[in-house]
Amino acid sequence: CIRDRDNAVNNSHTPAGISTQCGVFALSEVITHLNRGENVSSIISGVCESIANIVVSQARKLGLNGVYTITGGVAEIDTITSSVRKKLAGNYRKYPQHPQFATAIGAAVLGGSEQM
Numbered sequence: 001c002i003r004d005r006d007n008a009v010n011n012s013h014t015p016a017g018i019s020t021q022c023g024v025f026a027l028s029e030v031i032t033h034l035n036r037g038e039n040v041s042s043i044i045s046g047v048c049e050s051i052a053n054i055v056v057s058q059a060r061k062l063g064l065n066g067v068y069t070i071t072g073g074v075a076e077i078d079t080i081t082s083s084v085r086k087k088l089a090g091n092y093r094k095y096p097q098h099p100q101f102a103t104a105i106g107a108a109v110l111g112g113s114e115q116m
Contacts, residue, residue: 009045009079016046021054045079052083059088067091075099 016033020026026047033043051074059068068090074080075095085092095102 009041009048012039012041012045014042014045015049016043018046018050021050026050048077048079049083052080052087055080055084056087059084064088065090067093069093069095069099071095071099071102073100 016030016038018026018029020029030043030047033046034040055070055074068088069075069092070081070084076099081092081094
């Protein structure tokens with residue numbers, strides 16, 4: 001459950017370092033942290049921080065400024081969105097409903113506007 005992730009992160013004192021953007025290597029890092037006996041809350045916190053860093057990096061590459069939102073499943077995780085908001089300038093607007101459907105909604109709008 002997403003709320004459980006946010007609660008777990010709140011119980012973490014120090015996020016475990018997840019240094020890669022590759023999912024396969026990140027999984028390897030998570031397994032390493034688990035094998036070392038690190039706190040699961042710290043590992044979850046580290047994963048959330050890593051995802052937030054990726055979002056921020058991509059936003060900066062696109063030249064983000066002004067008003068922005070976050071879509072997809074990560075937009076449902078407060079830990080990630082709050083970390084992104086701290087790192088990015090601009091005015092964050094929460095996606096109104098079901099941010100994981102944003103791309104599908106956009107595709108439907110674009111598809112509906114084309115002549116068949």
